[in-house]
Amino acid sequence: MAQQASITRSSRQDTELDKALSACRSAFWIMALFSLVINLLLLTQPIYMLQVYDRVLTTGHLETLITLTGLAAIALLLLGALDSLRSAVTARIGCWLYNRLGPVYLANGVNARLLGDTAGAQPLRDLSQVQTFIATQGLTVFFDAPWVPAFVILIWMLHPVLGILALCSAIILLALTIANDLLTRKPNLTANLAQISATQQAEAAIRNAEVVCAMGMLPAIVERWRNSNALAQSAIRTSAELGGVLVGLTKFMRFLVQIAALGLGAWLVLRGELSPGAMIAGSILLGRALAPVELAMSVWRGFSSARIAYGRLKLRLQNSPVDINRTRLPTPAGRLTVENVTYLLPQDRRPVLRNVSFVVEPGEAVAIIGPSAGGKSTLCRLLVGTAIPSSGQIRIDGSQIDHWDQDQLGQFIGYLPQDIELFATSVRENIARMGQVDDQAVVEAAMTAHAHELIQHLPQGYETQIGDGGTGLSGGQRQRVGLARAVYRNPRLIVLDEPNANLDQAGESALAATLHELKQQGTALIIVGHRPSTLAQADKILLLKDGRVELFGPREQVLQTLRGLAATSGKPGTVPMHKTPSVEENDTSKEGHTEGPAPITASVPENAEPNRCAQ
Numbered sequence: 339m340a341q342q343a344s345i346t347r348s349s350r351q352d353t354e355l356d357k358a359l360s361a362c363r364s365a366f367w368i369m370a371l372f373s374l375v376i377n378l379l380l381l382t383q384p385i386y387m388l389q390v391y392d393r394v395l396t397t398g399h400l401e402t403l404i405t406l407t408g409l410a411a412i413a414l415l416l417l418g419a420l421d422s423l424r425s426a427v428t429a430r431i432g433c434w435l436y437n438r439l440g441p442v443y444l445a446n447g448v449n450a451r452l453l454g455d456t457a458g459a460q461p462l463r464d465l466s467q468v469q470t471f472i473a474t475q476g477l478t479v480f481f482d483a484p485w486v487p488a489f490v491i492l493i494w495m496l497h498p499v500l501g502i503l504a505l506c507s508a509i510i511l512l513a514l515t516i517a518n519d520l521l522t523r524k525p526n527l528t529a530n531l532a533q534i535s536a537t538q539q540a541e542a543a544i545r546n547a548e549v550v551c552a553m554g555m556l557p558a559i560v561e562r563w564r565n566s567n568a569l570a571q572s573a574i575r576t577s578a579e580l581g582g583v584l585v586g587l588t589k590f591m592r593f594l595v596q597i598a599a600l601g602l603g604a605w606l607v608l609r610g611e612l613s614p615g616a617m618i619a620g621s622i623l624l625g626r627a628l629a630p631v632e633l634a635m636s637v638w639r640g641f642s643s644a645r646i647a648y649g650r651l652k653l654r655l656q657n658s659p660v661d662i663n664r665t666r667l668p669t670p671a672g673r674l675t676v677e678n679v680t681y682l683l684p685q686d687r688r689p690v691l692r693n694v695s696f697v698v699e700p701g702e703a704v705a706i707i708g709p710s711a712g713g714k715s716t717l718c719r720l721l722v723g724t725a726i727p728s729s730g731q732i733r734i735d736g737s738q739i740d741h742w743d744q745d746q747l748g749q750f751i752g753y754l755p756q757d758i759e760l761f762a763t764s765v766r767e768n769i770a771r772m773g774q775v776d777d778q779a780v781v782e783a784a785m786t787a788h789a790h791e792l793i794q795h796l797p798q799g800y801e802t803q804i805g806d807g808g809t810g811l812s813g814g815q816r817q818r819v820g821l822a823r824a825v826y827r828n829p830r831l832i833v834l835d836e837p838n839a840n841l842d843q844a845g846e847s848a849l850a851a852t853l854h855e856l857k858q859q860g861t862a863l864i865i866v867g868h869r870p871s872t873l874a875q876a877d878k879i880l881l882l883k884d885g886r887v888e889l890f891g892p893r894e895q896v897l898q899t900l901r902g903l904a905a906t907s908g909k910p911g912t913v914p915m916h917k918t919p920s921v922e923e924n925d926t927s928k929e930g931h932t933e934g935p936a937p938i939t940a941s942v943p944e945n946a947e948p949n950r951c952a953q
């Protein structure tokens with residue numbers, strides 16, 4: 339029985355980012371409470387000064403001084419403790435957000451890559467940027483800033499003239515902060531984008547190190563990187579220079595205001611309008627009032643980068659498809675139905691596949707052949723659900739492929755892409771698809787793929803560590819480990835895109851045996867390639883040219899049609915392949931294949947030449 343799961347929709351207004359931020363609400367309230375107490379405790383110093391100057395010095399009471407000093411010390415201890423706690427809370431908020439959203443953005447990045455998104459791991463870097471800002475002093479500025487008016491009011495209460503000075507200086511410093519933002523926003527954005535581009539170039543160069551070094555491409559690549567990086571550095575310089583001028587101006591203002599407060603205070607003391615204690619307390623209070631503004635200036639670049647990163651993160655989830663918890667369907671038998679599938683490239687709406695239709699039954703193997711760029715690999719991607727048809731339907735056991743829970747369907751699908759895509763870990767973990775390793779299933783898969791012996795001869799056997807992209811293994815070894823991964827836990831539908839591209843004769847024979855065994859187990863097979871070992875196992879052949887099905891039917895009939903076409907045209911080139919495919923003598927597929935040849939059920943496009951398609 340299929341396990342029913344409720345269908346929930348995450349609306350555009352309520353992304354995972356919004357949900358994570360609202361889950362942090364209680365932590366933000368705690369931060370606000372800490373900030374309230376911290377800012378109250380910051381009054382310790384001015385109150386102490388006020389009392390020492392106006393009470394102790396005038397009365398000479400030593401006990402009062404000792405009591406005041408003791409109380410101040412306790413208050414300052416509490417202040418230090420709360421400040422540390424607040425830092426710990428911000429660090430925890432940052433880590434929690436990263437842990438909560440990291441998997442969301444990793445999954446989003448992987449899915450977006452399928453649609454041609456080139457951002458790579460940038461969303462995770464953006465998330466890290468936001469985390470760093472939260473975990474450092476950045477966030478505390480926002481909680482301390484609202485207390486500036488409270489300090490100004492206290493200064494005003496000491497004397498209105500000092501209050502006016504505090505108010506004016508707060509306004510001037512705020513104006514400088516806004517000017518800093520306005521002047522550095524554009525260069526900060528330019529620097530951010532240019533840095534991303536330069537990093538991506540560097541990553542691509544490192545990934546393709548062999549090609550880069552073998553063909554002397556390094557100087558050219560370094561030059562390109564240098565150009566991208568120069569733009570980033572120039573923008574960083576502009577931003578830092580402008581920001582530096584404004585930070586300098588802010589410091590000057592702060593010191594000037596502090597002097598002015600003392601000067602004004604002294605003048606008011608001389609006029610008998612203010613006590614000396616109030617003069618000192620006013621100066622300290624002013625320092626406290628303006629501290630968050632000055633701190634804001636110094637963390638502005640970090641804030642700006644975090645704001646840009648946050649904007650990108652928000653947009654990414656808003657633009658991502660609606661997430662639906664799919665109903666879990668019963669284990670499929672593996673009947674694949676492709677109905678009038680058309681696929682347009684997302685980038686430029688160029689058609690790659692047009693009206694493709696065919697059916698593959700469980701235990702049946704279909705070989706897809708055709709000239710280069712005919713759409714074979716694209717069709718494979720559609721069949722395994724990593725690309726979605728622009729129109730038409732692909733069904734597995736009658737259910738539309740995008741109606742399956744992607745993770746559940748993945749267990750029933752085996753896929754060997756053209757460039758194999760192995761991960762930098764052990765052979766066994768690769769075969770086990772990076773999940774919980776079931777040793778027995780791993781060895782069974784390797785045996786089905788006829789890769790067990792090969793793996794036994796690797797330096798550490800199944801524990802042999804392979805590099806990113808399969809480095810450390812030969813092309814043929816990669817292909818066979820990839821095949822073992824594809825057949826892990828007996829999937830019902832296996833799609834192999836040119837599985838023998840790197841195989842030697844022994845590898846080809848092993849592949850033929852694997853395909854035969856898989857068919858016997860009732861697995862539906864799609865194999866791209868026209869090598870004899872592939873065609874020998876095919877029950878049907880589908881000829882794909884320019885994205886259209888030119889021929890589809892039982893193997894022998896399609897091969898005969900192709901031979902006939904080659905013969906009548908007299909030019910092998912008119913057959914849309916490099917050469918007419920042939921099948922080797924030792925055709926193991928015939929064993930157990932008792933049905934007579936079915937008619938060619940060509941899904942023939944209306945405008946196809948009639949003599950190309952058997953009716």
Ligand SMILES: Nc1ncnc2c1ncn2[C@@H]1O[C@H](COP(=O)(O)OP(=O)(O)OP(=O)(O)O)[C@@H](O)[C@H]1O
Binds near residue numbers: 716717
């Ligand atoms: N991600 C992509 N971005 C841009 N174009 C693409 C993409 N994927 C496929 N194409 C285009 O789609 C067409 C079909 O490509 P596909 O790889 O499916 O052909 P193929 O038949 O598998 O070729 P080959 O036999 O050379 O592997 C090509 O014109 C290719 O340029």
